[in-house]
Amino acid sequence: MNALVYGALDIGGTKIAGGIVDNDGHLVARSQCATPARGTAEEMTAAVASVLDDLTARPEWSSLSRLGIGSAGPVDTSAGTVSPVNIPAWRGFPLVDRVRAHPGVPGGVEPVLVGDAVAMAAGEHWTGAARGVDNVLCMVVSTGVGGGLILDGALHTGPSGNAGHIGHLTVDHATGPACPCGARGCVERFASGTAIAAYAVESGWVPPAGVAPTAAAVAVAARAGDPRAVAAYDRAGRALAAAIAATAALVELDLVVVGGGVAQAGETLFGPLRHHLADYAVLGFTRGLPVVAAEHTTDAGLIGAAAVAGPARPARGTHRLPPAHS
Numbered sequence: 001m002n003a004l005v006y007g008a009l010d011i012g013g014t015k016i017a018g019g020i021v022d023n024d025g026h027l028v029a030r031s032q033c034a035t036p037a038r039g040t041a042e043e044m045t046a047a048v049a050s051v052l053d054d055l056t057a058r059p060e061w062s063s064l065s066r067l068g069i070g071s072a073g074p075v076d077t078s079a080g081t082v083s084p085v086n087i088p089a090w091r092g093f094p095l096v097d098r099v100r101a102h103p104g105v106p107g108g109v110e111p112v113l114v115g116d117a118v119a120m121a122a123g124e125h126w127t128g129a130a131r132g133v134d135n136v137l138c139m140v141v142s143t144g145v146g147g148g149l150i151l152d153g154a155l156h157t158g159p160s161g162n163a164g165h166i167g168h169l170t171v172d173h174a175t176g177p178a179c180p181c182g183a184r185g186c187v188e189r190f191a192s193g194t195a196i197a198a199y200a201v202e203s204g205w206v207p208p209a210g211v212a213p214t215a216a217a218v219a220v221a222a223r224a225g226d227p228r229a230v231a232a233y234d235r236a237g238r239a240l241a242a243a244i245a246a247t248a249a250l251v252e253l254d255l256v257v258v259g260g261g262v263a264q265a266g267e268t269l270f271g272p273l274r275h276h277l278a279d280y281a282v283l284g285f286t287r288g289l290p291v292v293a294a295e296h297t298t299d300a301g302l303i304g305a306a307a308v309a310g311p312a313r314p315a316r317g318t319h320r321l322p323p324a325h326s
């Protein structure tokens with residue numbers, strides 16, 4: 001048996017997960033710990049090391065051929081560094097160097113770093129909803145809104161690994177809310193879980209006693225017909241539709257895949273999204289663009305990181321060469 005075995009790390013604001021994925025895209029081992037997001041850089045590094053300690057002790061690790069890392073962004077894949085918005089202690093943090101230096105990582109295995117949404121796109125293209133499709137926008141609609149692109153059958157990462165950042169496309173340039181990124185009217189300010197819940201609450205929606213005002217709770221209310229909850233999802237779907245139509249016009253797409261926690265709302269989100277997309281995607285080559293739910297859910301980050309290390313390995317832009325000896 002010469003099947004390739006992939007190591008995968010998924011660094012997020014709430015958890016750090018690691019996995020070993022076989023040649024068919026099946027997760028065969030898994031480890032995770034809570035992210036010490038408010039801790040020091042050293043505490044963060046120790047948490048990553050503990051996940052790697054656990055994985056490298058598994059028998060499957062001895063066959064490891066490649067290692068992929070998906071991280072909350074921004075990332076700089078050419079420098080091998082990460083600066084996750086929700087992990088303040090890591091700014092320009094040399095994650096690739098630290099992972100490479102772990103004693104359990106074989107010397108010949110060069111870690112491949114990408115942003116988490118780019119990893120998700122790679123995973124959906126490998127074994128998920130985008131299998132066999134050449135031009136795909138994959139979106140993660142969650143606490144934030146991210147995305148990744150498959151173009152001409154290959155993962156498109158951009159020089160620093162941030163291509164596909166659809167959450168920060170401006171869809172309301174005049175009166176849209178200010179965005180923490182510094183711009184105005186970004187998709188994320190309308191369509192993230194946080195934005196959906198905030199809009200519903202501002203409109204006068206009140207969650208049932210004992211229920212937190214989350215996007216999931218707003219979805220329950222929307223399904224029950226609450227007009228403020230319906231309006232919050234309609235607003236989110238409309239912003240996503242405008243951004244999808246713009247992306248389709250720019251690069252030509254065959255398919256859009258939407259995952260992330262907010263996509264769990266199902267038709268409550270997809271219904272208004274598709275309805276508005278019909279109004280925005282009106283050029284002949286953008287009309288009728290299918291929008292489907294992601295197939296990978298809980299382990300999407302790990303499957304994606306493995307895909308980036310192997311089947312979807314970018315030709316350039318995310319493969320950091322070891323430092324030259326001088």
Ligand SMILES: [Zn+2]
Nearest residue numbers: 168179181186
């Ligand atoms: Zn923004």
